[in-house]
Amino acid sequence: MERLRRMLGLMAGDPQADRVVPPTGFTARLTVLSAAAMAFLAVFALAMSLATGRLADRWSQELARTSTLRISAPADQMQAQTRAAVEVLQTTPGVAEARPLTADEQRALLDPWFGPDLPVETLPIPKLVEIVEEGAGYDPAGLRARLQAEVPGAVLDDHGRWRDPLLRAAGRLRLLAGVSMGLIALTMAAMITLAANAALAANAQVIRVLRLVGARDTYIARAFVRRFTLRALSGAAAGTLLGALAVWALPEADVAGGFLTGLGFQGWHWLQPLLIPLLAALVAFFATRQAALRSLKEQS
Amino acid sequence: MIELDSVAYSYGGGELFSSVSLSLAPGSFHFLTGPSGAGKTTLLKLCYGELTATSGHVRLFGRDTRALGRDGIAQLRRRVGVVHQDCQFLDHLPVAENIALPLTVSGRETAPDDLDALLGWVGLRRQAGQLPPELSGGERQRAALARAVIMSPDVILADEPTGNVDWDMSQRLLTLLIELNRLGKTVLIASHDLALIRAAKSEVEVRVLRLKDRRVQAAGAHL
Incomplete structure (x- = not known):
């Protein structure tokens, strides 16, 4: 609850405190760009996860309840x-x-x-x-x-012979999509940690001055955390929008293709990508906070 | 206010001080002198908790700095105004915001009238909107002094505050520090400028401490 309150406080912002960190630098562009790229990829991983889920459901629903008897x-x-x-x-x-x-x-x-x-x-x-x-x-x-x-002369085919491997394949694809999402989150955390460390190192004088005037480490860390969290949020929002547009623009699945259900989102699943920017902000929040507190401890 | 009890400090394998003891009483005015490299800056840093003594005790407002965490030190530092020779500022913020920085970091509102009065006191009203790199050496020192006193600290520590300015400006800075002392603030100035010390002695009761042979001694009457 306390963390959630801090997160919300972060979004509400403290414009005056925010100004203590210089506003520009390559770390800003790096964070926005990496968050956008990762969110774009996350949209596809999410789409794949949902599509394979639908595929597996369809296979299991349509084939699990039927079988065929062949009489020669x-x-x-x-x-x-x-x-x-x-x-x-x-x-x-x-x-x-x-x-x-x-x-x-x-x-x-x-x-x-x-x-x-x-x-x-x-x-x-x-x-x-x-x-x-x-x-x-x-x-x-x-x-x-x-x-x-x-x-x-009758041979019973309960479809399990070829349905089970398909279901296993669909399950693996779903797992792969989940692993991809996890790797994307880890990569983004690593990129943001690097960017935050670079920003902290580049702002060593700012940190010295803030400490000289009595700033606590949490205050200094908060200024960096807020900035990186908002950058990740805005970058991920842009990446998610582009990713969703790209998924939306994919060609329709061929209905005659039978099992194909298409890679796109369906129905309320279109709401799920909205979670990506929030998760990106969460990842940025914890990655920057960790990096900032560790760096400040080392600099003391 | 500040008390050093048998403090030793080692740096780079060598001992800079051994068994330094001093006490700054409320409202006192001290100069700390000594040759370059004697450790005046280090001693000041020990006084406001930026450095930790190798042995002995440093007490800031009665609290042992060794027992305080970084947040505790930061809290006590708000009661100590520090002026460095190489005044460091946030170069992307205007002078007025730099001066108000101690209030900002402690979450207190800056009263515009008070800030304006402070800028007037140090003669920087005209430069309030300028960025620190645009200031002259003397202006930077006065801005640093204004920043050091904006929280109305109990103690003011100044490290060679007149090192980079001409005589007139150093007199002006000294006058400001003496005014603060007359308001009851404890002042400790590290300086090797004997003329400045003599000028101060003619205005207020000054104690001069000398760092020599890794110890602090009371300086002689020749000062």
Whole structure:
């Protein structure tokens, strides 16, 4: 609470105290520029984190509740085996629906490879049955055993074989985005610490004079901390705005691409980048404060 | 006010003082003399807590400076006005703001009338808006003196305040310091300017201390 109060006090400002530190210098530009660049990158990392989150959710929601049964049998037995398989599925706990795909649906699946006029009815291609789960889902091992006994040509594909690696990949991407955000914050803290140290070293005479007239270390540190915090805040605000504009200007995702959901923000997620300048200011506050108090201790 | 009790101070492997004792009584006027390099500036710095004695005790307003943290020293320093030979200012602030700096750092309001009166007292009204690098040596010394007294300190320590100015200006500065002493302020001036000491002796009761052979001695009547 005390820190929050100090932060808010810092924003309210003390113009007179603020004037004791010379206003210009390369450290000002360095801080603003690095905060802007880091905020710009943070917007993309945040966008990636949110996009991979959406991707993972979509994959898990759309695929986790469905599976496919593939029936390969001679043409004269295909219908009987399909019927038997559907009966088995309909009596399996955890299966909400079992529906053989129509010839049109099967043709649509093969369309990307063979074109729209494929005569699926006359070709010896397997019959597909879409299974929709309910509740806790079915027991795949038990279902496979029943199918093997009653429908020998049936192969159950619960999508886990290829869904799980995708979900793992999405999780890793999300983790990478989080790590990137952390690295961005650390880099910004390092840059601001360097800039603050340079400013403190360049203002050694200012510090000597302030001490001579009875200024406490906290007063001197505050003058530097306020300045660097506000610089980081303004730089990060500009970087965030540019980053958000760049994300907004990205091309729309191709809906036909299926899993692609686009890198942009959606809905209330557009508010999340607003946190970046505040976090940048927080990072600058603690980095400068730490640097200033350490430097003042060394100079005493 | 300020008390040094058997104070020793070593610097760079050598001992600058050994067993220095002195006491500045309220309202007293002291000169500290001695050859260049004897340690007059160091002794002054010990007096206002910028340096810490190697051994012995320095008491500032009855409090041992060794037992005080940096904030404690800063707090007590507000009761001590210091004038350096190489007056240091914040070069980006006008003279008036530099003079008001002790009030600023202690969070006190600067009364414009009081500041104007102080500027008039040291003869710097016209230079109030100028930046420190634009001032002459004498003007800088007077600005430093004004800054040293704006908090109405109990003690004024001046390190060679007339070192960089001509005789007329040094007389003017001395007059200001004597006026402060007459207001009850304790004054300690480090100087090797014997003419200045004689001029002061003709106006107020002055005690002259001499730093010699790593000790402080009372100077002889020849001064």
